[in-house]
Amino acid sequence: MDGRVVVIDDSRSLREYTLEVLDRAGFQVFEASNGQTGLESVKKNEPDVVLLDIIMPGMSGMDVLKQLRKDKVLVSILLFTAQSSVSRRVEGLKAGADDYIVKPFQDEELIARVGSAARRTALEKNLVKLVDARTRDFVKKERQAVFGRMVQGIIHNINNPLMAVSGFAEIITIKLLKFIKFSEGRIDEDGTALLKDIMKNMEKVSSAADMTKSIVNALLDKSRDESIEYKREIDLNELIKREVEFLKADRGLKHTIKIDLDLNPSIMKISGIYTDFSQVTANLMKNAVDAMRNSPKKELGISTKHDSENIYILVKDTGEGVSPANLKRIFDPFFTTKACRDKKKNEETGGTGLGLYTSKLLLKSYHADISAKSYGTGSLFTISIPKTNVFTQRG
Incomplete structure (x- = not known):
């Protein structure tokens, strides 16, 4: 069985026996001999289940239970209790315990109750993750x-x-x-x-x-x-023209660049999320601009074409180029070839190294890809989009 369990009990013999039974059943088990170390173990090990003795010297099991619920720890709590302590069981359940195990217990019952509690915690954790993801998506x-x-x-x-x-x-x-x-x-x-x-x-x-x-x-x-992000009909030629307008309006573009557009009017419109393709195109254009900052010849060429299988967007610059060694790593996360000098600090600073990596991820859901070539005096980046993404009335 899967699951992490913390056993909190001042009885050494009971702890050791419980650990042995649960360990044989496949659980990962941690132990604590008192309430305070038990809380620390829960915080450190993030268990799915806590087995908790009610009566302990110092910090009692009831105090531990109340503290865990106050801290909103997502864990199932099972109480060790004696047969005669009905009132304590009721008190524990009202305070937030999920179940109880009466001492002495059978191995099979212990394993079954802990397994059930671990599954319940796993479901609750998955639900919380799902709600968090949906909430973040909604807020975004x-x-x-x-x-x-x-x-x-x-x-x-x-x-x-x-x-x-x-x-x-x-x-x-x-x-x-x-x-x-x-x-x-x-x-x-x-x-x-x-x-x-x-x-x-x-x-x-x-x-x-x-x-x-x-x-x-x-x-x-x-x-x-x-x-609103949703799949829609996208005219790639028009998208490129818009991104070029934004590029021209960038005040950070302090050096003059000649921009040459060669957009094939016969390429078909595709179906996709507009911001996916605008972000990828903008990333490639900005990278090309950065690559030409110190180049005597500053020409940016953007073209579109297609064949029987793919639609292509090509972004070519006359920059410094990329070395063969860097070409192999250029799409890796956090790898960057950018470097500019911070005049105030007189030190090298660079990009995040996530632009091309993110672009590749965005295109992955369309089974599209980016490739790169370098000629020593410039680079060519090619986006290949399979024609399976061509827009139809069904999208």
């Missing part, structure tokens, strides 16, 4: 939903004045064009130059408004996708 989804609604509200308030800026910029530009045409030959060269300069600045305002609108819309889409 609620937080995501609240965050999504909050972001959508903020973006709604941004979009209104942004539309006004964009609209007025367009109106002013049109009026300037009409005025320039109308005033041609009527104003001097300085006036004409000033009007043209204003025109260029208005074009910059319009361009900045359009770029901001694009970022805001991408953020809105992302917040909607992350507010």
Whole structure:
């Protein structure tokens, strides 16, 4: 039988006999000769069952029982009791004991009662784990939903004045064009130059408004996708475009990078959780950016393609590359090739080493994978997604 048992009894002979019987039955058994050491043994060994004598010098069995229940220790407690002590048995059961064993007892009864108690504790522990997992999942989804609604509200308030800026910029530009045409030959060269300069600045305002609108819309889409996690139809090309918009908006991106997109319009949409694929894609892009920080040539290429079996996302950079030894370990947890210098502390700091490992785990449920190649002057990461994930009306 499986289970961990702590025997708390001041009688050495009873402890030794009980240990021998339960040990032969396959239980892992620990002993304590008094209440205080018994509590310490329970805390240390985390048993499924406690066998507890009621009458002991010093800290009594009833005191131990009450303390364990006060501390909310998840364990089944069986009381050793004499045949005549009905009132003590009732008192113990009311205080939180699960069962009792009358002394003297038969070996078979002891084994059966302890086995039953151990199974009950195991079921309760599994139930607690299940409830905890469901609760964490519920809280996570609620937080995501609240965050999504909050972001959508903020973006709604941004979009209104942004539309006004964009609209007025367009109106002013049109009026300037009409005025320039109308005033041609009527104003001097300085006036004409000033009007043209204003025109260029208005074009910059319009361009900045359009770029901001694009970022805001991408953020809105992302917040909607992350507010509730469920499988849905995913256009990988559109997902990549959105992640690129976020990458361009990153203020930490202090070096200019040329981004080349080669997205095959014929690739099929897939079924999956949006945040799984957005996180993996974002991880690969950010890793590529980090790899090019000290490279004279900074080009990031992202492409999609497919064959008869798979859909592929390829992320290529012109960074420092990865050594053959590191390529073998690059998907291991906590392994990182990143290193940057902390100017204040003048010491090397690096990444967590979990980005690629997490990405590989996220793709595992889709039977998808990531592979890596390095050319010395750059790296290529390829996501391979089996076409069994292609979206159908049934999802």
